[in-house]
Amino acid sequence: MxxxxxxxxxxxxxxxxxxxxxxxxxxxxxxxxxxxxxxxxxxxxxxxxxxxxxxxxxxxxxxxxxxxxxxxxxxxxxxxxxxxxxxxxxxxxxxxxxxxxAHAYSAIGTSPFSEGAVMVIDGCGSPLSQYLALHPEEQKNIDVNLINESQMRCEKDSFYHFYDNKLTPLFKDFSEMEELTNDHLRMPTTKHSIGGFYAAISNYIFGDMEDVGKLMGLAPFGRTNKFNFEAFEFVSERLYVKEDWKNNFTNPSKGYDYFKEHFSYYADVAKWAQEQVEKAIVNCLNYRIKRFPHKNLCYTGGVALNAVANAKLQDCLSENTVFFEPAAGDNGLxxxxxxxxxxxxLKKPKLMHDGNTCFGKQYLQEEINEIVKKELNENFKKIFFENEAQLLLYCAEKLNEGKTVAWFQSGSEFGPRSLGRRSILAHPGIENMKNHINRNIKFREDFRPFAPAVLKDSVTEYFEVGRHSPYMILVDKTKPEYLQQLNNVTHCDGTARVQTVDETWNPKFAKLITEFYKHSGIAVLLNTSFNKKGMPIVETPLEAINLFKETALDILVLENTLIEK
Incomplete structure (x- = not known):
């Protein structure tokens, strides 16, 4: 063998x-x-x-x-x-x-393409000196003036072509690093990166540069055209972050109470920043695709996690087939x-990936049962289901009654989104469910949205565009006639960060939504990550049990074992 x-x-x-x-x-x-x-x-x-x-x-x-x-x-x-x-x-x-x-090959390896263009946009990549030391053959493609500069420059966006198992750099842009200061709008990475700009705005609003996901959730509460100046400019097809916009923002948040007191102001700033980022991304991709046309495009790097911008990009590049890498951040490196x-x-051929993005290890049912026996007292109702259909039926009925279900199945997701392996699930339309989960289960801000997980064949029924979005990385608009039924998963601007559930690699989750549909008439579930604010998504059965006990969750399903309060 x-x-x-x-x-x-x-x-x-x-x-x-x-x-x-x-x-x-x-x-x-x-x-x-x-x-x-x-x-x-x-x-x-x-x-x-x-x-x-x-x-x-x-x-x-x-x-x-x-x-x-x-x-x-x-x-x-x-x-x-x-x-x-x-x-x-x-x-x-x-x-x-x-x-x-590394970003580029993460998209190549998981994409459905055998050839195509690859775009990487993030906050900060390798320094130019390291890049040339690792890939000396690329020195001929770098401007000599750039090489001779003493100031450190790092990658900020790169455009490649993949064909016949070979990746060729077509356009790479490097930016000098921002100076280290205590300025509340200091770019934390390179001076002229989209990712750095978004992180700087996150720091201004939340006091944390890692809260860029929250910024996207806050933006819909803001007003368009509240600010009429630009953050970015293009010179010779290279993107630069301007300096003068910073003069307009002199009121950084002083904590969560201060943020809530001035909520509309910070929402307006977030809206402006989101729209600036969308324009910069679309313009950058348009420049590259126009110069190096190809029907297939892979898009990755931390900026590619912006689901709102991704939808705009998909619409603008309607002639292209775009693959959005689900682990686009540094976790995908x-x-x-x-x-x-x-x-x-090793010069081996690329093998076609099946679309799955769940690569964690499987925990054995016997191991789960031992932990349940040890960690949970007799006050909890415990049921082991020999029959999967009975488990799905029980959970669907409880979800339709308004119960919250923590859903722990098979190997965990790789990437920032829970896709039905480590998820908290609920009815998408029951009044006040969104607030209950944010306040009593996730312990996070009330403006944070939740995603609709919809059977892929039903997405066009509920959402206007009906995007194929298996990784929860694109937004769509909820159709007006379903706004009430999907009120817990539709944002204040009518958008929703949709997950289209694929039964080929997510079969049990697809079956649960199908069963819920039979009882509720809705082929959609509220889906959010199985964690609380500031915590990574749970990985082990013990972590799942501890969080279940700590929060207002009603039901925990660990493979075929169900625990109910």
Missing amino acids: KKPIYIIGTGLSHNGSAVLLKDGRICIAIEKERLTRIKHDGGNDALAIKYCLEAEGIKLSDVSLVVQTANFDIPNPKQFKGKRIFNDENSPEIITISHHL ALGCAFYGWIAH
Whole structure:
């Protein structure tokens, strides 16, 4: 029997992760934050790599290749809070690639295309010096004046072409780093990046540069045309962030109470920033596609997580087929590293991906039952369902009655969205359900929206465009006749961040929505991540039980075991 080829991909950034490829296909992957329980955790990758090896039942000696990336030069191991797993002569070959290259290969490896264009837009990629050290053959494509500058410049957007298993850079833009100051509108990354701009606005409004997702949720409450100045400009098809817009924003939030007191002002700022970002993204892609046309486009990098901008982009590029990488942030770097190892380094053909984005390990029912027996007292109702149909029927009836259900099934999702493996589910139309979940289960701000998970064949019934959106990464408009039935999953501007549920890789979740449809007449469920504010999505049955006990959740389903308060 032929020995399989295992490749480890690992991202040494914030939002660290590890991926194990087996003969060119993903067999296991995990984000570090799911294991350490620290949001956006990165650095030392030993824990994530051990998780992957143990889940697959192999040793490091079975691995043929390790591919890694880091924004800056790989630091001394001491800076990674302990030794890495590769610390003896028996370790596999290790190669390092640049940041945007890893982003690009994450989209290539998971896309349905055998060839196409690839766009990467984020806050900060590899420094130019590191990029040229890793890829010296690219020096001929970089302006000599840029190379001779003493100030550090980093990747901010890159455009590639993938064909015949080869990725060719067509247009790369580098930006100098922003100076380190205490300015509340300081760009945290490169000076002229879309991602840096969005993070700066997030810091201005929330006091946290990691809260960019909240910014997108706040924007619909704001008013268009409240501010009439521009944040971005293009010079010779290169994007720059202007400086003068900052003079108009002199009232940074002083905490959540202050934010609530001045809610309409901060919503207006968020609306302006969101619209500026949308225009910048669309213009940037239009420039690149016009110059290097191709019908297929992969889009990735942290900025590609902006679901509102993605929908605008899809509409503007109606002649193109666009694949939005679901793990577009730095958590996806490990995916790209692994695929680079298979395709570029080992010269193996790209294998078509099935669309699945759930790569966590499966927890055995026996293990779950032991934890339930140990951690839950007799005050909880416990039912084990031998028959899946009976479980689905029971849950659908309870959801239709207005109960909230924590849904823990199979391997966890890879990426920022819960897609029916680690989800909190509820009725999309029962009055005040959204507020109840935000206040008593998620413990987060009341303006935060929830997503509708809809059977993919029913999406055109409820939503105006009917976008194919299996990764909850595109918005649509709820049809007027369904606004009441979907009031908990429709934002204040009538939009919804839709998840179209694909039964080919999410069968049990699709069956649950189908069963709910029979009882409610609605082929949609409210879906949100199984966590609370500031917490990574739960990974283990024990974490699920602890959160269930801590919150106002009514029901917890762990595979075929149901617990009810």
